[in-house]
Amino acid sequence: MPAEFQTLKLHIQNNVALLTLNNPEKANAMTAAFWTELPQALAHIDQTPEARVVVLSGEGKHFTSGIDLQMLMGMKQSFDKFSCPARAREFLRLDILRLQEAFTAIERCRKPVIAAIHGACIGGGVDMVTACDMRYCTDDAFFVVKEIDLGMVADVGTLQRLPKIIPDGIAREMVYTGRKVSGQEAVRVGLANNSFADKEALMEGVMNIARNIAEKSPLSIRGTKEMLLYTREHSVDEGLNYIATWNAAMLFSNDIQEGLMAQMQKRTPKFED
Known part of the structure; x- marks a missing residue:
């Protein structure tokens, strides 16, 4: 602090x-x-x-x-x-x-x-x-x-x-x-x-x-903000290329597993910080 x-x-x-x-x-x-x-x-x-x-x-x-x-x-x-x-x-x-x-x-x-x-x-x-x-x-x-x-x-x-x-x-x-x-x-x-x-x-x-x-996935929220800022200054094609590269690295996280399990079990997901 x-x-x-x-x-x-x-x-x-x-x-x-x-x-x-x-x-x-x-x-x-x-x-x-x-x-x-x-x-x-x-x-x-x-x-x-x-x-x-x-x-x-x-x-x-x-x-x-x-x-x-x-x-x-x-x-x-x-x-x-x-x-x-x-x-x-x-x-x-x-x-x-x-x-x-x-x-x-x-x-x-x-x-x-x-x-x-x-x-x-x-x-x-x-x-x-x-x-x-x-x-x-x-x-x-x-x-x-x-x-x-x-x-x-x-x-x-x-x-x-x-x-x-x-x-x-x-x-x-x-x-x-x-x-x-x-x-x-x-x-x-x-x-x-x-x-x-x-x-x-x-x-x-x-x-x-x-x-x-x-309550959402912190990892996904941070990535979404990154994409929105990038898209503001770049073309659609550049933005699509960037998100493809980003998700190639970030897609299969613990958060997506928790999100999918919560959907199937009809419960609120609990994401780690």
Whole structure:
């Protein structure tokens, strides 16, 4: 288990990893510590066999207000300390790549990550949830690609992932205008799978889905996530070739034997972690 987090809470119970943004006094703003702690937490979950699925949620009134503006100003001050413009830009590029990696860690985690979103999901929050496997929200949740109003181009994942989740025109409208997209609209356009009346109902619904996933073969779930990510960036033929190679190695596992026996015996399968 990693050292105690400043910005997150992590609790694993009944094969579900509950990962909670825990900076409610600042609406779960993404401070400097967050960008280090999130990939650490996900790496720990990835390497913990009993954690089969992740639920990502937020403490307090909002899911997240996005990147902490004080941190953003700190990046600007660090940039300004360089006397050489080229070295300053090299430093900034590497820092942006480091922030990108924090959300790419969600995709690299072999376990499915489900975002449970209530209240505000602003700026970096949209970057983060677009890296998740599934998104659920409350009716009063709202999503805002805030970067355009700050005079910047979103740079940690929204522009790369959002157009692969929702229709291209809707994605462009969101990133060009910075308008609020409500929870119910998010469902209509495909940004969220479903919306719930309030946070309590949201967490109950998401935990039911998480428990359902946790009952499946962990090996098969991890392989399925791998295939979906690969298919997103490759042709159908390439994807078919990859799954053939994958299953040549993975098909005849203990899990498939247990699954077949459970079907024949009309019982619930019990898969090892």
